[in-house]
Structures are given as structure tokens and as C-alpha cells.
Amino acid sequence: MTAEVPLRIALLSYKGNPYCGGQGVYVRHLSRELARLGHDVEVIGAQPYPVLDEIPGVRLTELPSLDLYRQPDPFRTPKREEIRDWVDALEVGTMWTGGFPEPVTFSLRARRLLAARRGDFDVIHDNQTLGYGLLGGPRALGAPLVTTIHHPITVDRRLDLAAAADWKRRASVRRWYGFTTMQKRVARRLPSVITVSGSSRDEITADLGVRPDRIHVVPIGADVGLFSPDPSVPVVPGRIVTTSSADVPLKGLIHLVEALAKVRTEQPQAHLVVVGKRADDGPVAAAIERYGLGDAIRFVKGISDAELVDLVRGAEIACVPSLYEGFSLPAAEAMATGTPLVATTGGAIPEVSGPDGETCLAVPPGDAGALAAALVRLLGDPGLGRRLGAAGRERILARFTWAAAARGTAEHYRAAIAAAPARPAARPRPQQESPC
Incomplete structure (x- = not known):
């Protein structure tokens, strides 16, 4: 594959709310800027579904969970007819016992979807799911995998434990963050990790045990067209x-x-x-x-x-x-x-x-x-x-701009594709030049 050929990208996001936490913001802005570089980006996400910019080259594929934490009824018990298969049962059982199931259950559903669509993508980009379902390399997933780890969730776990008032709260925190054991195991087996800062790179090595040579820093940024000065907006004193x-x-x-x-x-x-x-x-x-x-x-x-x-x-x-x-x-x-x-x-x-x-x-x-x-x-x-x-x-x-983040991310996509074992030829597609 040459630098002139646009990439077909599967961008995975187990949680995509753009108004709560950084994962939805990352998916929205990165997908837009990758499309502006000429790539085709299919965002595959669970509830709350990502909100994407409506531009050519970006589309959403919904991969529904049971949405157990939705408002206004978080930690709900789903109706029996909602349970479709063993992954759904795992999701409910983990929630009932105080754990957070979404990373593992989303990864298992994504694995099934990707296996059914083998040949549709040149690269798969996981946005910090770090679930067991994403192991196995191109043979299992159909394309090379690149993973973004914004920072290890073990840091959140450590701070929440330090703030816990008593042993009951500490036990609850440990159970909720049980998925971090899986994320440690998965992270150590990943061939290519993107992170957003030098500090996160050091934490990923220390907390997750990922080899430093597998971690690449690609800073993200602000939407500088939207977030810009405007002298006509009055400053409110204090x-x-x-x-x-x-x-x-x-x-x-x-x-x-x-x-x-x-x-x-x-x-x-x-x-x-x-x-x-x-x-x-x-x-x-x-x-x-x-x-x-x-x-x-x-x-x-x-x-x-x-x-x-x-x-x-x-x-x-x-x-x-x-x-x-x-x-x-x-x-x-x-x-x-x-x-x-x-x-x-x-x-x-x-x-x-x-x-x-x-x-x-x-x-x-x-x-x-x-x-x-x-x-x-x-x-x-x-x-x-x-x-x-x-x-x-x-x-x-x-x-720190999203355009620069997209260019840097695309470079690592191409490196991951070049390093992956040869695959059977994918379906033909029109040849066109990309600006990246």
C-alpha cells in the first residue's frame, strides 16, 4: 500500500458521549480530520453513541449494548427478552455483581462484526477498549490493530481508592475497576499503541507493562476554528x-x-x-x-x-x-x-x-x-x-490541533499495515490520491 491510497478505517469506541469524558470528543474530531485527509472512516460504537460531524467519509455503525447505565435509570435490570446471547448475559451478570462490563462485552461484539466483514478495512483503531475480543491480530480481526490509550485507568482506580472513606467503599471501587486486570493483560500484547502525551506514555509503561518501543505519542488538540477569541463576547467580572x-x-x-x-x-x-x-x-x-x-x-x-x-x-x-x-x-x-x-x-x-x-x-x-x-x-x-x-x-x-493529530495518527496506521503479515488481496476500489 502506498502513501497515495486512502485508508479504510474502522474506529472502535465502546463509549462515545461527546459531552461527558474525552473519548467521544476524540472520536468525533479525529474521524472528521481523517476524512478531510481523504480517508474513509467507519466509527463502530455503543451507547451512548458517538455524535459525528456530517461530512463525506465519516459514518456511524451502531453496535448496541444493553445500555445498563443510561439515564434516567442507571444500573437497570433489562427485561428477559432483551437478552440476546451469552455476551448480553455476561454484561448483566457483571453489572449485578458490581463490575463494569462494557470494555469486555463491546470487544466481543466488535470481534464478531469485524470477522463478518473481513476485507472491509485496512486498519482497525481501538479507542481504549482494551478488551479480550480484540486479541488475535489480523488473522482474527481481518486487519492490523492500532490502539489509543489516553491514560491507564489504573490511575483513576488508584485515586478513587485513596479517596474511599471506608473498607466497604474500597471493596466497591476494587470490584468496579476489575476490568483493569483485563486491560493490563491485553495492553501487553498490543503491537502498536498511540497515546496523547509523554506523561501517559510513562504511565502506560509503568502501570500496564507495555514496552516503550511499542508506544507512540500523538498529541491531540483543540478545535481551533470553534475555540477562538471573540472580542464581541463580554467578559463577566469574577x-x-x-x-x-x-x-x-x-x-x-x-x-x-x-x-x-x-x-x-x-x-x-x-x-x-x-x-x-x-x-x-x-x-x-x-x-x-x-x-x-x-x-x-x-x-x-x-x-x-x-x-x-x-x-x-x-x-x-x-x-x-x-x-x-x-x-x-x-x-x-x-x-x-x-x-x-x-x-x-x-x-x-x-x-x-x-x-x-x-x-x-x-x-x-x-x-x-x-x-x-x-x-x-x-x-x-x-x-x-x-x-x-x-x-x-x-x-x-x-x-495542538486535530489536523496535526490526524496526520500523525495516519502515519502510524501505515506503519502498522506495513508491519502486519501479508493478507489476501481486498476487494478492488477506485484509485485516488490523498493529501496525507
Whole structure:
């Protein structure tokens, strides 16, 4: 296969919600930019189904699960007639016993689909499923496999265990994350792994045991056409915006709540807008009540792309308080709008946000006092904010765009195809040139 021939790509995503977590965002933007390079991308996904841009060369094939975690009835018990086969039974049984079944059950369903469509694809790209069903190489799957690991979920497991209040909660966390044992076993057998940062590469080697020579860093980025400055959007005095799930310890929201309480003693107009779901109880809800911040913190969810961009444009500060990130799309997107950023140094965040005092203000993860000091500093110095915002956007334009991510990913597709054993000739297709 030559560089001039477009590729037929199967892009697998066991969870594709573009408004909750980074996997859906990754699938949406990468598929679009791969298609713009001339490739044919078939996204194969389960519920919540990926939302894709409607452009030629991108299409969705639905591979339904039992959707056991859907709203408004998560952890539901399906009706007997919904159980189609042994994979469905495995999904229900794992959920009933406190585990998370979707990675393994999606991989088994994907294996069946790919086997039935042997010859339809030049390469298969798995978006962090890491399930047993994806083992066996081109002979079993019909095409070479490339896998993206954004960061090892073992990191989430470790932080959730550290935050668990008692032995019952720790036992529940261990059972929920039982699938990480499978992901470790599968990851070690993968021929080609793409990850999004140097920090994630090191974690994948340390936590999953993947050989470093099999891991390739291809940074992702912001949609710089959408996330861009707009002087016509008024800045709301005191607005701080963050993207976070309320009680996911990894996201560090509780430390930002504590910091806001400190900030408001010096900057009473300071308030927080959280893009994410409000928890009715738990550590964050308790902290909001304890510090009397009910009127100073607003949660928004389900907003459109345009509403999200204007929300960030209208903030005095964007904040990423995470204890760890494998990349940090919220940091890249905020910087692309020219909004000044306060971010921790957790995981790969510094690879995105850049040097402290040049493109952002950086603080140690989990340090509410340092976070508050940085927020007060920026709120009191508009000139510093303008300088950081402009430098931040230039950094994103130069280093972190989806077009660059697609080009880098396509290079690794071709390398995987070249390294795979020879396969029988696929069905004929029209010859056309691709710009990649």
C-alpha cells in the first residue's frame, strides 16, 4: 500500500458521549480530520453513541449494548427478552455483581462484526477498549490493530481508592475497576499503541507493562476554528470556569471549591461555573454547603458547542484543578479561546499548558491554597491575563490541533499495515490520491 491510497478505517469506541469524558470528543474530531485527509472512516460504537460531524467519509455503525447505565435509570435490570446471547448475559451478570462490563462485552461484539466483514478495512483503531475480543491480530480481526490509550485507568482506580472513606467503599471501587486486570493483560500484547502525551506514555509503561518501543505519542488538540477569541463576547467580572465531574476525585473539583472560598475573601465577585453534572451529595456537595457557596457556584450540562465556547470566552479565568490528566482537552480549548488559564501540574497538563508565568499560572495538584493564590493574582491583574491568554492561544495553534493529530495518527496506521503479515488481496476500489 502506498502513501497515495486512502485508508479504510474502522474506529472502535465502546463509549462515545461527546459531552461527558474525552473519548467521544476524540472520536468525533479525529474521524472528521481523517476524512478531510481523504480517508474513509467507519466509527463502530455503543451507547451512548458517538455524535459525528456530517461530512463525506465519516459514518456511524451502531453496535448496541444493553445500555445498563443510561439515564434516567442507571444500573437497570433489562427485561428477559432483551437478552440476546451469552455476551448480553455476561454484561448483566457483571453489572449485578458490581463490575463494569462494557470494555469486555463491546470487544466481543466488535470481534464478531469485524470477522463478518473481513476485507472491509485496512486498519482497525481501538479507542481504549482494551478488551479480550480484540486479541488475535489480523488473522482474527481481518486487519492490523492500532490502539489509543489516553491514560491507564489504573490511575483513576488508584485515586478513587485513596479517596474511599471506608473498607466497604474500597471493596466497591476494587470490584468496579476489575476490568483493569483485563486491560493490563491485553495492553501487553498490543503491537502498536498511540497515546496523547509523554506523561501517559510513562504511565502506560509503568502501570500496564507495555514496552516503550511499542508506544507512540500523538498529541491531540483543540478545535481551533470553534475555540477562538471573540472580542464581541463580554467578559463577566469574577467568572471562573472549569469542566469537571462533581465527585470524580481525579478531577480535583473539591480543591477548587475550597480555593474559591478563600478567593472570595479578597475578591467577593468571584464565582464558579462548572461544566458538568452537580452531585446531590458527596464531598463536593458537602464542601459547597460548608463554605456557603451555593449562590457562587453554578453547574451547567447539555449545552451546545457554541454555548460552551461563549461560556469560556466570557470567563476571566479558565481553571483545570485536576490531580491527573492524560492530556487535558479543557486546558487546550480554553487556551485556544485566549482565556487565561490556571492549571495544576498533574500528569500531562504542563505538556499542554506550558511554562508557569508564560502561557498559564501553574500550581501543584491538590493544593487549594496555591490554587486560590493564583486565582486572586489573575483576577487582580488584567494585563497579566491578557498576556497569558494571547501566549496560550499561540501555543495551541503551534502544537495542538486535530489536523496535526490526524496526520500523525495516519502515519502510524501505515506503519502498522506495513508491519502486519501479508493478507489476501481486498476487494478492488477506485484509485485516488490523498493529501496525507
